Amino acid sequence: MKVALKIATLWKCPKCGRQFMRKNQSHSCRMYPLEQHFLSKEGGKILYQKLCEKIKDKVGPFKIESLECCIQFVSTFTFTAVKIFKDKIQLDFSLNHPIKNKRIKKLVKLSAHRLLYFVEIKSEEEIDTELITWIKEAMDKK
Numbered sequence: 853m854k855v856a857l858k859i860a861t862l863w864k865c866p867k868c869g870r871q872f873m874r875k876n877q878s879h880s881c882r883m884y885p886l887e888q889h890f891l892s893k894e895g896g897k898i899l900y901q902k903l904c905e906k907i908k909d910k911v912g913p914f915k916i917e918s919l920e921c922c923i924q925f926v927s928t929f930t931f932t933a934v935k936i937f938k939d940k941i942q943l944d945f946s947l948n949h950p951i952k953n954k955r956i957k958k959l960v961k962l963s964a965h966r967l968l969y970f971v972e973i974k975s976e977e978e979i980d981t982e983l984i985t986w987i988k989e990a991m992d993k994k
């Protein structure tokens with residue numbers, strides 16, 4: 853008797869080598885050197901590093917994909933994107949429930965049940981439990 857083995861394999865883009873859940877998933881193949889994001893942006897770099905440490909510590913491991921637009925944090929999908937500025941960073945992440953909070957700088961409706969939130973981080977203190985909870989929810993697709 854033959855048993856069909858179903859093994860979930862990630863699709864690897866032949867151009868850029870990035871891996872995705874879906875075959876031919878649309879994405880930008882153009883990778884961008886990570887260090888380029890931090891040129892003359894020492895303050896932003898420190899905040900970015902703090903954020904990475906905190907997510908790894910409190911949420912779990914993830915991959916980093918550096919694109920020209922932003923730095924993406926990826927599990928099996930991109931759960932957060934970060935933009936580096938001189939003295940601040942901007943994060944966006946999507947959730948399927950509304951948040952009312954003055955920290956949300958901008959809000960984009962992606963679909964009926966999915967909202968993209970933008971938050972700015974200007975100091976290490978702002979990388980707090982509240983923010984990490986939102987990121988964890990984004991990673992869990994909540």
Ligand SMILES: [Zn+2]
Nearest residue numbers: 865867868881
């Ligand atoms: Zn690609």
